[in-house]
Amino acid sequence: MSKTSKTDWERLAKMSDQEVDTSDIPELGEDFFRRAELRVPVKQAVTIRLDADVLEWFKEQGAGYQTRINQLLRQYMQAHQG
Template identity: 85%
Template structure:
């Protein structure tokens, strides 16, 4: 099953910035940037053997399957550690 966007990107690309309603999005002020933290995750390339059907299922979910596998492994790791982020 592939996921497709329901967004009309062509129509949006034609809009001027002033025509976009951002009233539900708070402005990022100095306080936001003062408290903001830069988080850079360090990725490490590994070789791992997975069952072919597992890999195919993740690939079938679309682009970013390796990121999703990483997220699931992180959730499992955190559950084993007894906390969640």
């Protein structure tokens, strides 16, 4: 079962930052930032077999190709959870 967003993304993309209504979002004060903690996901080195042309395409996109592959896998995972 796929989840459908009710957000009009096209209209939102055309809006400037000033046009976005944030009145229902509380401001984050000094206390929030004092208590905030940075949490970076733990990376694990793995061996994975990819089709040569797929890997070559990602490498041609430049530095950070492994991060982009991870981002795509995360998006796929999140789309298929729950």
